[in-house]
Amino acid sequence: VVDIEPESVKSGMKVEYTFRKVTEDGQAGLIQYGYKFRPIVD
């Protein structure tokens, strides 16, 4: 979950998919992307 402080995350909260950087390869510096979730702002 991204774009929110950890303590504000609540069970049952509505979230949506978002395309984000997941990690970076330490040797070659390749960036790996994937999905994360962010809260839906009304």
Place this chain on the structure above:
Amino acid sequence: MRKVAIAGIGFTKVGEPWERNIKELFAEAALAAMKDAAHTEVDQLYVANMMGAHLQGQLGMGALMAEAIGKPGLSAVRIEAGQASGGVAFNEGVKAVASGLNDWVLVGGVEKMSDLLPEAVTTALVGTEEQEYTSYTGVTKTGLSAILHRLYTREYGATPEEIGWFAVRSHDNAVGVAHAQYSFKLSIERVMTSPMEADPIRMMECAAVADGAAAVLLGPAEKIVTGIEVAASTVATDYTSLASRKHPLTLEAVKKSANNAYEVAKVKPKDVDVLEVTDDTTIDGVLSLEDLGFVEKGKGAKFVAQGHTARTEEIPTNNFGGLKARGNPVGATGLYQIVETVIQLRGKAGANQITDAKVGMAQSMASVGSTCSIAILRGV
């Protein structure tokens, strides 16, 4: 189908023996099983191992272990089903003997986790989760259990302390056990003040890194009288991802394999005298007790905290310390559970003996329940 007997058992002390390699550990357990059976003829070898391919870079484990026990040329293969490798390999062995295909089958499990640093072991441990969907997020096996822990306390009103009691009970039973990794008592205060491993699961609620090997020699009951018969051996799987399951707090693989085993063995949970369950973390142990049918869903933590799984109580559980205290050399663990059940049914458990143990059950589970194997053994 033929009745299958357990002819002999062997095992090493669980620990971190840096001076010994996987071949030596495996050979010690396997040769001990043959010696115990007073039988050295073997038709088939199954080697249970989870992470040797990662940690030792070792493949071809079947041939290597056939060589290790002085039987090059033997039909041999490695069985991998994550942390349930030991139980699943046992199931393959039982099928081979029951079907009449083989008479003498040696099933041995080995794992050596202390060869590498914790990061590598943690990565290997989450290897049974789907790599492209779950593991890549960086979650650990304990992290997945932590999700279940949170859900459990919220849904059923159990307290973290009640769940933590599972570790205390396991340690109680490891005191004086020569082959246990941690044969000391553990107080609930120490559990609940130990560092956070994966919030809300604490370090003293988790099984540690361990090395060890355990083995059994199986044979047809019609050809060998041993006093121990395999009443049932089953395996079931579930969606690997918690998110795909209908109810994450119900371990369907555990329920299914257990119910199939009860049916085959013609026993009910109340007939089971001694039990070994997978307490990789405390919550795994609690959920397992429930889905094996020993206590109603949602009431397992309280059941354990109140002492119903202790040695003299309703269902004596993890009678030599379980994964937490005897230790969890993952691929070998399922076979330690079976070996320990045999010791109980033989009446040779010393101070740990459960009076009149006739029916024993061992549950070997991968990760948060993607695979589960059940063995029900009977003293005859």
